[in-house]
Structures are given as structure tokens and as C-alpha cells.
Amino acid sequence: MEQDLQRGVKYHIGTSGWQYGHWKGIFYPEDLKPSEWFSFYCKYFSTVEINVTFYRDVEPSTFQKWYSLSPAEFLFSIKMSRQITHFKKLKVDKSLVDYFLDRYGTLKDKLGVILIQLPPSLKFDISLISDFLLILDKKYKYTMEVRNKTFINDKFFEILKEHSIASCIADSAGKFPYCEAVTADFVYARLHGSQHLYASEYTIEELNKWANKIKQWACETYVYFDNDYMGYAVKNGLKLKELLICTYPVQK
Numbered sequence: 001m002e003q004d005l006q007r008g009v010k011y012h013i014g015t016s017g018w019q020y021g022h023w024k025g026i027f028y029p030e031d032l033k034p035s036e037w038f039s040f041y042c043k044y045f046s047t048v049e050i051n052v053t054f055y056r057d058v059e060p061s062t063f064q065k066w067y068s069l070s071p072a073e074f075l076f077s078i079k080m081s082r083q084i085t086h087f088k089k090l091k092v093d094k095s096l097v098d099y100f101l102d103r104y105g106t107l108k109d110k111l112g113v114i115l116i117q118l119p120p121s122l123k124f125d126i127s128l129i130s131d132f133l134l135i136l137d138k139k140y141k142y143t144m145e146v147r148n149k150t151f152i153n154d155k156f157f158e159i160l161k162e163h164s165i166a167s168c169i170a171d172s173a174g175k176f177p178y179c180e181a182v183t184a185d186f187v188y189a190r191l192h193g194s195q196h197l198y199a200s201e202y203t204i205e206e207l208n209k210w211a212n213k214i215k216q217w218a219c220e221t222y223v224y225f226d227n228d229y230m231g232y233a234v235k236n237g238l239k240l241k242e243l244l245i246c247t248y249p250v251q252k
Contacts, residue, residue, distance in 0.1 A: 009218055012075055012112065013241045014047035015233040016190065016226040026231035039069055044238060047075040047112060049190075049224040053104065054079040054117070060106045067110055075112035077188075077222060078104050086119045090128055094135040101137055113188055113222055115168065117145040120176075124150040126159070133163045143168045143188035143222075147176045157181045173197050180213070186220040191236070192227060199229040202236045211243040 018041040024030060028037055041048065052058055066076065081100050084092050105111065124146075136142060144160065145168035146152075160167050160183035167181045169189040175197050191210070193200040202210075202225075214221050223240065225233035 010220045011214060011241075011244050012047040012220075012222045013237050013244070014045040014049060014224055015228070015237055016049040016224045017051055017228065018048055020228050020231075023228075023231045023234065027234045038066060042070050042074060044234070046071070046073060047077065047222065047224075049077045049079065049115065049226075051079045053100075054082050054085075057081075057103065060103060063104065063106050067107060070110065074110055075222075076107050076110055077112040077115060077224065078107075079115045079117060085117060089119065089122050090132040092132075092135075097135055098137070101140065105140075111140065113141045113143050113166070113186075115143055115145060115188070115190075117168075118147055118151075120147040123148050124153065124156055126155060129156065129159055133159065133165065136163070138164070141184075141186065142166070143184075145170050145176075145190060149177045152177050152179050157183050160184070173200065182217060182219070186222065187214075187217050188222045189224070191223065191225045193232075198227055199232075200227060201230070201232040202227070204239070207236060207240050207243055210240060214244060 018037060019034070021034075023037075024032075028040060032040060050058075063076075070076075084090065084096060084100065088096075101114075104114075142163075143166040146156075157167060160181075164184045166184040166186055166188045167179065169180055169187065170176050170178065170192060171189070171194055172178070172192040173195055175192075189210075191202065192198055194202060194206055210223070214223070223237075225237045225240075227233050227236065
């Protein structure tokens with residue numbers, strides 16, 4: 001966790017996953033075993049976004065292991081199962097959502113934000129979104145990443161505000177809808193790559209702009225770099241941390 005010492009605002013900067021073989025020799029030392037990658041990652045970042053939970057169930061024992069290996073203030077943000085978001089498209093019983101939440105609630109104080117990523121084919125429907133949000137256990141933090149432009153409207157943002165759910169700010173080289181609406185007392189951003197999806201490095205000028213955005217929001221902010229190609233995510237994440245720690249005035 002990084003912090004603006006002047007205002008006490010917390011910034012959580014990390015990457016979307018850490019188990020990338022192509023980071024060996026770029027971020028991870030050549031002689032480091034894969035079983036040691038997470039501990040190494042934790043030396044540089046205070047949070048990580050877990051995407052494997054989108055594809056399959058992960059045994060609670062695995063999370064308990066990661067919990068024990070991570071520092072006291074480390075946070076895991078978890079991506080909601082595609083069974084809920086993509087296969088059933090939010091038309092689910094509360095029991096299925098509770099099953100997911102109970103499974104990963106084992107992270108306790110280290111559970112950061114639960115990411116609800118919607119499929120591009122799902123269009124905005126007031127009743128569908130409202131009904132789904134009502135069954136969420138509000139003791140957790142949530143963010144919703146939409147991939148259909150019909151969601152970019154005031155009514156959707158109003159619903160998110162009513163439930164204190166963050167509208168995910170997704171930078172995706174223009175592939176997905178982009179909007180900087182702040183709908184909760186925290187901000188969640190996923191940086192997929194500004195020029196090429198998952199595969200382009202952010203320039204220092206672009207990172208400076210993001211640093212300024214974060215300082216202007218002046219609230220707890222989670223940022224995850226998803227441009228894992230060539231280790232750009234770790235390089236950009238470390239540089240953004242450096243920029244945020246610097247005490248320079250926010251540019252207007």
C-alpha cells in the first residue's frame with residue numbers, strides 16, 4: 001500500500017496476476033523457482049488482481065497459503081466467476097453468488113475488491129442490474145467493468161452509487177467503453193494497454209497523467225496493470241508507484 005502522506009489517501013498499485021513465465025529474466029531472476037515468484041512479487045507490490053477465479057474454482061487452501069506468504073497489509077482483488085457473469089449473465093440465484101463469496105471470503109482482511117466483469121454481449125438493463133446488485137453481500141467492496149457501450153449512461157451510474165459499487169475505469173486501447181465516473185468512495189482502474197490490448201507499454205507521459213488523475217480523485221484507489229506482455233505491467237506499475245510517492249503539485 002502506498003499513501004499520499006499529505007492527505008492520508010491510500011493507493012494500491014499492482015498487476016493482474018503474477019504467474020507469468022515470460023516475466024522470467026525480465027522481472028523474476030532466472031534462477032528463481034516458480035514457487036518463489038509470489039514472495040518475490042510481494043517485495044515490490046502491495047496488491048494483486050486474481051483472474052483465475054473467473055475461469056475455475058480455486059481451493060481455499062491455496063488462498064490460505066497466499067495469505068500466509070503475503071505481508072500484513074497486502075490485498076487480493078478477486079475476479080467473479082464467469083459462471084455468474086458470462087454464462088448466466090447475472091440471472092442467478094443468491095446461493096451461487098454466496099458460494100463464490102464464501103469461498104474467497106477466506107482471505108478475510110486481505111480481500112480487496114471483487115471485480116464483476118460483464119461480457120460485451122450483455123446490454124444495460126435496469127432490472128437485471130438492480131436485481132443482481134441486491135443479492136450481493138455488502139460487507140465486501142465491488143467494482144463492475146462493463147464492455148458494452150449501452151452501460152455508459154447516468155441511470156447505470158446512479159444505480160452503482162446507490163449500492164456503493166465502483167464503476168471500473170478500463171483503459172483498453174479503445175476496445176471497451178471508457179468512462180471516469182466515480183460511483184463509490186474508492187476508485188478501481190484496470191490498465192489493459194493504451195495502444196495495443198494487453199501488449200503495449202505506457203509511456204512516462206501517460207503514467208504522469210494517471211498519477212495526476214489518482215491525486216485529483218483524492219480517494220482510495222486500486223490500479224492494476226494488465227499489459228503483461230514483455231513484463232510491461234510490472235515496469236509500469238513500479239513507475240506509477242514512484243510517481244505517486246513524489247510530492248509534486250497536481251497539474252490542472
